[in-house]
Amino acid sequence: MSFFFVILALVLTLGLTWRYLGSYMEAVFNGRVHWLGFVERPVYRLLGTSPEQEQTWKRYAGAMVVFSLVSLIFTYVILRVQGSLPLNPQKVGAVGPALSFNTSVSFLTNTNWQNYGGETTMSYFSQIGALTVQQFVSPAVGIAVAIAMVRGFARRKSPTIGNFWVDITRCMFYILLPIAFIFGIIFVGEGAVQTLAGTATFHDVLNGVTQTMARGPIGFMESIKQLGTNGGGFLNANSATTFENPTGLTNFLSIYLLLAIPFALTYTFGKMVSSVKHGATLLAAMVLLFGIWVGFTSYGEHQNNPAVAKAGITATVGNTEGKEVRFGDTQTALFGVASTNTSTGSANASYDSFNPLGDLGLLTGMMMGEVTPGGTGSGLYTILIYAIIAVFIGGLMIGRTPEYLGKKIQAKEVKLAGLGSLVMPLIVLVITGIAVSTVEGRAGPLNRGPHGFSEILYAITSQGNNNGSAMGGLTGNTAFYNIVGAIDMLVGRFGIIIPALALGGALAQKDVVPESLGTFRTDNSMFVGLTVGVIVIIGGLTFFPAIALGPVVEQLTHLRFF
Amino acid sequence: MLVHLRRSLVMAVICLVVFGFIYALAGTGVSQLLFRNQADGSLSANGSTLIGQPWNLTKCPGHPLGSCVFQGRPDDLGPYADTEKNNPSPAGHPGDDPLALNGAAGESGATNLGPRSSTLVTFTKQLVKYWHARGVIPTPDLVTTSASGYDPDISQKDALVQIPMVAQATGIAPAKLKALIVSETQAPQWGFLGAQFIDVLQLNEGLAALK
Known part of the structure; x- marks a missing residue:
């Protein structure tokens, strides 16, 4: 029953957010929001740019790539020299080269895959200056790319698609900063820790035990971690720990924050192309798939854990292994689905201990290419790529030149969309293949049997989709997994961003074709179905053989333990 | 450029x-x-209400360790007492040693054992045996570890099944213990967010007051 109220509360809050945050973001990116002008203008002055200086898609992409490279170097250097920097009360040393590389790529690409345990590896300086900074920057880059691509649909015969510097500045100052700050205060009020004072040691006279606990500036990292669909927590166990996610309310707010921007961007899209109905159509496709995945995964986790049942404990329902009492099994699963379907990857449970059906839900949520609703920005630009493919298929069926929002979708656009949709499955399947056929790769899993294969597949899928969710049993901090993981993340990010920007650039140059009776409608339930079909078929067909060897086999091998 | x-x-x-x-x-x-x-960190005299403690180590004169208090999730119990032994990997499969007892903070983390892991079956059986030896018929929470490795909470049912053990070791009447458990139970936040739970530290502070 309480699950029903949680869903109801989510629908209500996200519905309002979709409408109002969506329209606010449109105003931000079209330069009608100025309340932080006193910060915004000096930033442009320092950068030597202004909103009037528009860029072609190539310059936009160039700025994005160079900025990403510089961010990568900044993060890497901070991690390598953290031992000599201040704000290091636990006196942790430098992070090793391979792990630093993997971690800087991970936070740069909005993946937040973590091959380290935060409380024993990272200084406060690194958590604040390297990781939290990227938790603002990487969603801003994702959203900027999505907005630039949308401008391609919104503009006519325009050589330019916006200014990268202006877009990310506006995104970080007007959208991410205020929301993250307010929710940071709420998280701390509920019990999340926010201190620079280092660890705390206490002695309990009731049981005679002395313990030391890790603390740090956690609460404010928590809010941007969820809002920016980042997912990289301060502590190893992420949102399962009480210091990151103390109560049922913070658990709910985490889920809300994960979904807020990715859903609301469809409204922003609709408003920018002057057809909110088109935005609502994409929203409907996202919500439909998201709802199915919530139901499926919650059902999976509401079943008993087979190993625990085998040991003779069958008294109540629900898989409790690797879960926290205060959340309950279904709200834990809801968090898991929200984090894997949004490219966040934060975890409030051990996904490794999920039942096979639960893991199947999380894994396939990522395999659909992170569009339900996907990450901040990445969800929108990826679903637009799928929408172009859907339009193309629809056009083939009725024998007309496909159009989307009055723009002719021709060979060039279809090729770019095809590239954008195939990069992720390609890199994920190739690297999984390499991992299972090398000794280094096979050394990773903790669990044996199909579950061990799932751990590898899950890790590579998660990084290729820039998600960052993990089945924690895999030992990822090895030279092999650090390096192939970094390649996986880089290709998964830039292999889609660059075709997306190229699409934006190509579309912006086109004129709008007037709508006629024969135009294939792209704002009705028929198109929702077609888009959902494309997402499921691309994700499903490419990955079915892989998931059949993992969670599916595990579910079907009744009564066998490995 | x-x-x-x-x-x-x-x-x-x-x-x-x-x-x-x-x-x-x-x-x-x-x-x-x-x-x-x-x-x-929500610190009080006996620790943080947000951080679970190894109650199983409590000395109870004349009775088995940990039987005179209510215990939390078995994050430090039986087979999970020393994860280094179970998971010798140097990268450290995030073990159940989140609050190292040697003065350095360890890492939070779960066992990460899958639902078809024969190790998990063996460990769970050991925990069932542990509880049976103390006259407790365990619930799933009491034989499965948490996600953080220091879950501070248990459900009301997890506390109720421990009444025979605590009553025997402390001599407090079961009815009184039951009343204490009911009074310490916290409803889901706002009636629907999260699940019903009891903070084990607060429960044991209440128990100490009864003694």
Whole structure:
């Protein structure tokens, strides 16, 4: 029953957010929001740019790539020299080269895959200056790319698609900063820790035990971690720990924050192309798939854990292994689905201990290419790529030149969309293949049997989709997994961003074709179905053989333990 | 290209200052001002209400270890007492040693054992045996470890099944223990967020007051 109220509360809050945050973001990116002008203008002055200086898609992409490279170097250097920097009360040393590389790529690409345990590896300086900074920057880059691509649909015969510097500045100052700050205060009020004072040691006279606990500036990292669909927590166990996610309310707010921007961007899209109905159509496709995945995964986790049942404990329902009492099994699963379907990857449970059906839900949520609703920005630009493919298929069926929002979708656009949709499955399947056929790769899993294969597949899928969710049993901090993981993340990010920007650039140059009776409608339930079909078929067909060897086999091998 | 590079460097510095240090320091300032206790980790005389403790180590004269208090999730119990032994990997499969007892903070984390792991079956059987030896018919929470490795809470049912053990070791009447458990039970937040739970530290503080 309480699950029903949680869903109801989510629908209500996200519905309002979709409408109002969506329209606010449109105003931000079209330069009608100025309340932080006193910060915004000096930033442009320092950068030597202004909103009037528009860029072609190539310059936009160039700025994005160079900025990403510089961010990568900044993060890497901070991690390598953290031992000599201040704000290091636990006196942790430098992070090793391979792990630093993997971690800087991970936070740069909005993946937040973590091959380290935060409380024993990272200084406060690194958590604040390297990781939290990227938790603002990487969603801003994702959203900027999505907005630039949308401008391609919104503009006519325009050589330019916006200014990268202006877009990310506006995104970080007007959208991410205020929301993250307010929710940071709420998280701390509920019990999340926010201190620079280092660890705390206490002695309990009731049981005679002395313990030391890790603390740090956690609460404010928590809010941007969820809002920016980042997912990289301060502590190893992420949102399962009480210091990151103390109560049922913070658990709910985490889920809300994960979904807020990715859903609301469809409204922003609709408003920018002057057809909110088109935005609502994409929203409907996202919500439909998201709802199915919530139901499926919650059902999976509401079943008993087979190993625990085998040991003779069958008294109540629900898989409790690797879960926290205060959340309950279904709200834990809801968090898991929200984090894997949004490219966040934060975890409030051990996904490794999920039942096979639960893991199947999380894994396939990522395999659909992170569009339900996907990450901040990445969800929108990826679903637009799928929408172009859907339009193309629809056009083939009725024998007309496909159009989307009055723009002719021709060979060039279809090729770019095809590239954008195939990069992720390609890199994920190739690297999984390499991992299972090398000794280094096979050394990773903790669990044996199909579950061990799932751990590898899950890790590579998660990084290729820039998600960052993990089945924690895999030992990822090895030279092999650090390096192939970094390649996986880089290709998964830039292999889609660059075709997306190229699409934006190509579309912006086109004129709008007037709508006629024969135009294939792209704002009705028929198109929702077609888009959902494309997402499921691309994700499903490419990955079915892989998931059949993992969670599916595990579910079907009744009564066998490995 | 050069102009991209110059702008990137300037932007990276701005971000480091504003979204790194100003954000985190202003956040810490506001938190310490408004919610000092929470921001420091909800500490009280006997520890933090947010951090689980190894209650199984409590000395109970004349009775088995840990039988005179209510115990939490078995994150440090039986087969999970020393994860280094179970998971010898140097990378450290995040073990169940989150609050190392040697004065250094360890890592939070779960066992990460899958639902078809024969190790999990063996470990769970050992925990069932542990509880049976203390006259407790365990619930799933009492034989499965948490996600953080220091879940401070148990459900009402997890506490109720421990009544025979605690009553025998402390001599307190079961009815009194039951009343204590009911009074310590916290409903889901706002009636629907999360699940019903009991904070084990608060429960044992209540128990100490009964003694």
